[in-house]
Amino acid sequence: MSVSRRTFLGLSMAALPAWGQVRPALRYLQPGDAGYEEARQPFNSIILLRPGRIACCRTEADVIAAVRHAKEAGLPVAIKSGGHDFHGFSLNDGGLLVELSGMAARALDAKTGHFTAGPGLKLRDCYSALIPRGRFLPAGSCGGVGLSGLTLGGGYGLFSREFGLTCDHLLSVRLVDGQGEVRDSRDEPELLWACRGGGNGNFGIVTSFTFETRAAPPTLASRKFVAKGLDARGLARCMERWFEIAAALPEPCFSAVILNGSQATVLLTSTKSADGPAFVTASKALLQAGFTSKGPLTRPFARALVTYEGRPGPLPFDNVSAGYYRGHDDLKSAAAGICETVRATPGLIFQVNTLGGAIARGPDSAYPHREFPFLGELQAYWEKGAIPAKLAAGHASVRAALEAAGIRRHYRNYPDPRLADWQTAYFPGTYERLQKLKATLDPDDRFRHPQSVRLPGN
Numbered sequence: 001m002s003v004s005r006r007t008f009l010g011l012s013m014a015a016l017p018a019w020g021q022v023r024p025a026l027r028y029l030q031p032g033d034a035g036y037e038e039a040r041q042p043f044n045s046i047i048l049l050r051p052g053r054i055a056c057c058r059t060e061a062d063v064i065a066a067v068r069h070a071k072e073a074g075l076p077v078a079i080k081s082g083g084h085d086f087h088g089f090s091l092n093d094g095g096l097l098v099e100l101s102g103m104a105a106r107a108l109d110a111k112t113g114h115f116t117a118g119p120g121l122k123l124r125d126c127y128s129a130l131i132p133r134g135r136f137l138p139a140g141s142c143g144g145v146g147l148s149g150l151t152l153g154g155g156y157g158l159f160s161r162e163f164g165l166t167c168d169h170l171l172s173v174r175l176v177d178g179q180g181e182v183r184d185s186r187d188e189p190e191l192l193w194a195c196r197g198g199g200n201g202n203f204g205i206v207t208s209f210t211f212e213t214r215a216a217p218p219t220l221a222s223r224k225f226v227a228k229g230l231d232a233r234g235l236a237r238c239m240e241r242w243f244e245i246a247a248a249l250p251e252p253c254f255s256a257v258i259l260n261g262s263q264a265t266v267l268l269t270s271t272k273s274a275d276g277p278a279f280v281t282a283s284k285a286l287l288q289a290g291f292t293s294k295g296p297l298t299r300p301f302a303r304a305l306v307t308y309e310g311r312p313g314p315l316p317f318d319n320v321s322a323g324y325y326r327g328h329d330d331l332k333s334a335a336a337g338i339c340e341t342v343r344a345t346p347g348l349i350f351q352v353n354t355l356g357g358a359i360a361r362g363p364d365s366a367y368p369h370r371e372f373p374f375l376g377e378l379q380a381y382w383e384k385g386a387i388p389a390k391l392a393a394g395h396a397s398v399r400a401a402l403e404a405a406g407i408r409r410h411y412r413n414y415p416d417p418r419l420a421d422w423q424t425a426y427f428p429g430t431y432e433r434l435q436k437l438k439a440t441l442d443p444d445d446r447f448r449h450p451q452s453v454r455l456p457g458n
């Protein structure tokens with residue numbers, strides 16, 4: 001056990017109640033208890049895993065107590081913050097769930113611009129805490145996504161090319177390890193390295209994150225381009241042209257191409273003016289490529305972010321990483337087949353987003369994909385029940401096409417439980433170092449899910 005200047009007998013000073021205050025006891029919920037279903041519910045409604053007990057934590061001391069309880073009872077521990085994991089890696093069947101939505105404290109230090117957040121904070125609350133005070137943290141767009149899971153797996157969004165990933169803004173974390181001891185990355189820099197992209201449910205429970213923030217841009221310019229009624233070749237042509245246009249964008253711009261049925265949609269955003277030369281050049285090129293558009297919109301920054309909040313859940317879906325690319329060439333052999341499948345499969349969406357820019361210059365970290373300027377995502381949505389057979393077949397066919405094209409690098413925050421070699425896909429070059437930290441922080445493998453970092457030798 002490491003006893004640092006910030007921990008004493010395994011309890012941090014921050015975790016202790018103020019003198020004279022009585023802290024309400026940690027609540028454990030079991031199936032059938034009021035509140036159990038709500039605490040369990042993940043964003044993806046097809047996940048039916050049911051923990052045997054849920055510890056609804058409100059303080060770091062609760063988290064310590066919950067982990068010690070799991071150790072005594074020999075239970076595996078799952079960790080749930082925002083609950084947006086694509087495939088339920090924040091739940092388990094019959095074990096203990098540490099549920100953190102009640103730990104959503106936030107504090108901005110006006111002098112340093114440093115922002116300290118509890119693990120239960122959602123992106124929408126992060127933005128609303130910062131932007132009115134002129135600051136912001138570059139993160140993802142969907143308001144309900146947890147800042148915890150997003151940061152611990154990387155965290156990209158409309159502003160990553162200009163400022164870097166969310167995890168690149170991380171300055172320190174506090175974490176309760178597998179023995180129920182508090183660790184602080186200010187004493188253990190390896191923990192910070194790991195939590196920048198390699199920390200999802202692997203070593204312990206992060207109870208506090210401190211980030212550096214950026215000056216909030218005053219406005220966000222955006223423009224949507226649509227091409228409808230396309231056949232598979234038309235979709236493929238639009239995507240190829242988009243790769244060329246997107247590769248030339250300056251760092252304040254983000255873009256995504258979304259293929260859905262017979263339609264290709266392109267989103268273009270910029271923290272600079274829509275009248276600027278780069279935005280205008282890209283817009284002209286997209287119009288020449290056959291897209292139509294109603295024109296650009298420039299909105300106050302906070303209001304613009306709200307429009308990207310996404311659909312409320314829970315809802316059924318099967319989304320996975322479709323891999324990292326250097327450019328269209330990486331997808332060339334697969335593109336025609338992917339477009340044919342998407343064209344023929346209702347509910348299947350193939351999307352590519354821009355990365356690059358400041359991400360490539362980020363700090364040394366467990367996130368190992370900095371050289372890739374594009375990230376793909378394969379999405380499947382349906383109304384209710386199990387995934388329709390045709391949609392499942394289309395999904396499998398696109399995954400097979402990507403595999404055959406040699407696309408083997410994947411984003412940890414878009415996990416795919418079917419990936420055989422997920423260690424190398426998510427953490428090429430950093431996995432063994434993560435395993436060493438696992439051995440130090442969680443030698444009993446208390447924290448585990450289907451793709452959690454294994455102990456060395458496993």
Ligand SMILES: Cc1cc2nc3c(=O)[nH]c(=O)nc-3n(C[C@H](O)[C@H](O)[C@H](O)COP(=O)(O)OP(=O)(O)OC[C@H]3O[C@@H](n4cnc5c(N)ncnc54)[C@H](O)[C@@H]3O)c2cc1C
Pocket residue numbers: 043078079080081082083084085086089090100119139140141142144145146147148149150151152153154155156157199200201202204205206207310413414449
């Ligand atoms: C609708 C939607 C939109 C998304 N948009 C984006 C986007 O714009 N950009 C992007 O990069 N990603 C995006 N994602 C992916 C998202 O980053 C991941 O799903 C992320 O892991 C979710 O974090 P969470 O806290 O909500 O999830 P949870 O399900 O609570 O947790 C996810 C994982 O992190 C671990 N974890 C959670 N909290 C802690 C903690 N305190 N300590 C240690 N481990 C913890 C869990 O064990 C689990 O493995 C999106 C996902 C969805 C469903």
